[in-house]
Amino acid sequence: MKILRMNSIVAVIVILAVFTTFFSMNGIKVDARWKDHSTGYYSEKYRPQFHFTSEKNWMNDPNGLVFYKGKYHMFYQYNPYGNKGGNTSWGHAVSKDLVHWKHLPVALKPDKLGMIFSGSIVVDKHNTSGLFKAKSGGLVAIYTSAGDTQQQSIAYSTNEGKTWTKYKGNPVLPNPGIKDFRDPKVIWYEKEKKWVMILAAGDHVRFYSSKNLREWKYMSKFGENEGAHGGVWECPELFILPVNGDPNNTKWVLQVDINPGAVAGGSGGQYFIGEFDGIKFVNDHPPDEIRWVDYGKDFYATQTWFNTKNREIWIAWMNNWEYAESIPTHPWRGAMSLPRELTLKTFPGEGIKLVQTPVKELQRIEQNPYKWKNKRINPGKNVLSDISGKTIEITAEFELGSASEFGFKVRKGKNEETIIGYDAVRNQLFVDRTNSGQDQFNKQFAGKHMATLHPVDNRIKLHIFVDHSSVEVFGNNGEIVITDQIFPDPSSEGLELFAKNGDVLLISLTVNKLESIWQKNK
Numbered sequence: 001m002k003i004l005r006m007n008s009i010v011a012v013i014v015i016l017a018v019f020t021t022f023f024s025m026n027g028i029k030v031d032a033r034w035k036d037h038s039t040g041y042y043s044e045k046y047r048p049q050f051h052f053t054s055e056k057n058w059m060n061d062p063n064g065l066v067f068y069k070g071k072y073h074m075f076y077q078y079n080p081y082g083n084k085g086g087n088t089s090w091g092h093a094v095s096k097d098l099v100h101w102k103h104l105p106v107a108l109k110p111d112k113l114g115m116i117f118s119g120s121i122v123v124d125k126h127n128t129s130g131l132f133k134a135k136s137g138g139l140v141a142i143y144t145s146a147g148d149t150q151q152q153s154i155a156y157s158t159n160e161g162k163t164w165t166k167y168k169g170n171p172v173l174p175n176p177g178i179k180d181f182r183d184p185k186v187i188w189y190e191k192e193k194k195w196v197m198i199l200a201a202g203d204h205v206r207f208y209s210s211k212n213l214r215e216w217k218y219m220s221k222f223g224e225n226e227g228a229h230g231g232v233w234e235c236p237e238l239f240i241l242p243v244n245g246d247p248n249n250t251k252w253v254l255q256v257d258i259n260p261g262a263v264a265g266g267s268g269g270q271y272f273i274g275e276f277d278g279i280k281f282v283n284d285h286p287p288d289e290i291r292w293v294d295y296g297k298d299f300y301a302t303q304t305w306f307n308t309k310n311r312e313i314w315i316a317w318m319n320n321w322e323y324a325e326s327i328p329t330h331p332w333r334g335a336m337s338l339p340r341e342l343t344l345k346t347f348p349g350e351g352i353k354l355v356q357t358p359v360k361e362l363q364r365i366e367q368n369p370y371k372w373k374n375k376r377i378n379p380g381k382n383v384l385s386d387i388s389g390k391t392i393e394i395t396a397e398f399e400l401g402s403a404s405e406f407g408f409k410v411r412k413g414k415n416e417e418t419i420i421g422y423d424a425v426r427n428q429l430f431v432d433r434t435n436s437g438q439d440q441f442n443k444q445f446a447g448k449h450m451a452t453l454h455p456v457d458n459r460i461k462l463h464i465f466v467d468h469s470s471v472e473v474f475g476n477n478g479e480i481v482i483t484d485q486i487f488p489d490p491s492s493e494g495l496e497l498f499a500k501n502g503d504v505l506l507i508s509l510t511v512n513k514l515e516s517i518w519q520k521n522k
């Protein structure tokens with residue numbers, strides 16, 4: 001009996017000790033599991049831990065995104081021989097959950113028509129192309145052959161994308177005399193049972209149709225006088241989504257990248273909402289209204305996965321052509337963003353907007369959540385001083401108070417920090433990387449990027465992902481997104497919750513450590 005009582009006292013003491021190690025009255029205490037253990041594979045300085053990077057060499061746009069036989073395929077612009085653009089091929093990786101990736105051999109290599117520039121992949125399940133022996137068809141890649149001119153070519157695969165055969169009749173869409181004529185994205189237009197290609201052509205996009213993926217007919221063009229035109233248009237996208245989840249009310253989204261001339265400088269994405277009737281796209285909004293996809297500097301060449309049924313998911317190259325070839329990473333150069341799920345939502349006074357949220361599959365790598373509720377935050381005291389890390393996810397909701405600015409300082413070190421905050425005077429969400437770490441490699445890199453975000457019921461929600469060399473910030477459930485690379489010293493791991501010139505009410509806060517996606521991939 002006595003022994004039993006002793007045991008339970010010991011147990012209570014142990015539980016209390018563990019509990020108090022986690023939490024204290026003034027701040028949140030952290031245990032040893034939060035320490036970084038990254039050694040070995042994928043542990044180089046700045047190496048992203050939960051974002052996709054190739055093992056080595058240069059990578060840019062995601063290409064040929066397709067869900068097929070239970071796997072998400074990701075191809076990407078890749079230089080197998082160097083850490084700058086060139087020898088452009090299609091690298092290949094595959095994932096069962098959009099989070100953990102397995103590297104596969106290079107899929108498409110340059111040929112006499114040129115390098116393999118960006119493009120897409122479709123599942124030709126009824127063998128419309130006639131390229132497959134089996135009735136069940138296979139995968140067809142539609143890409144730009146970039147040689148003396150840019151033209152569109154196709155290749156097909158009968159073994160789930162492992163190996164590819166280039167079509168003998170390439171190019172399937174020769175160059176009509178337009179210098180920039182590239183990045184075909186092909187979709188299946190069910191109503192007329194035909195393939196539709198959207199293609200970037202300098203300062204506009206063009207639409208083509210085909211019954212067999214081999215012969216293409218010009219249909220229409222869009223954009224010469226619409227949206228932003230500070231640079232060339234690249235990598236277009238076209239998809240349909242329900243508005244506010246209502247399947248009877250759908251809208252088409254046309255996304256196109258621009259380089260340079262984007263909102264934060266250099267390259268970035270813009271989108272249009274409207275109608276597509278199988279032939280042409282009509283913008284619902286005035287031609288000079290510009291809708292930016294992301295307000296940071298590092299979200300480019302985004303593409304959606306083909307064949308994901310009722311989910312629309314995209315991923316982007318987390319980089320900017322302004323400095324992409326000089327970012328200080330080695331032996332890889334270039335990372336992908338997190339995959340994001342897309343919806344359309346109506347906002348009072350603003351109409352319909354594209355909303356992006358990180359895919360729910362990311363919950364698989366969340367570890368050790370610290371949760372907190374209802375705490376008034378005042379200037380001067382960092383209640384998160386016990387939490388630190390290089391791979392963290394923060395979910396927070398604030399009720400505005402007298403503070404003119406509040407938010408988080410992440411990857412904080414002696415002389416550097418990245419500020420992710422809300423400016424309550426200007427109603428702006430921002431990421432300030434002016435003092436975030438190494439930025440000498442390019443004059444355009446340091447800076448502050450912001451976007452208007454209105455509080456809802458006087459509240460602001462932030463969902464933040466911090467990795468070894470990036471931050472992705474989703475404001476108010478993905479109404480606004482800011483994606484920026486940062487290159488802080490590995491020792492800069494501090495985290496601060498701040499309020500400036502007044503207070504703010506922290507309604508709720510969850511901080512997770514995110515597990516590396518690469519450890520198991522050795």
Ligand code: FRU
Pocket residue numbers: 060061077085088117118144182183234235301
């Ligand atoms: C966009 C882009 C595409 C092109 C590819 C070349 O980043 O310039 O227009 O196909 O990269 O790698």
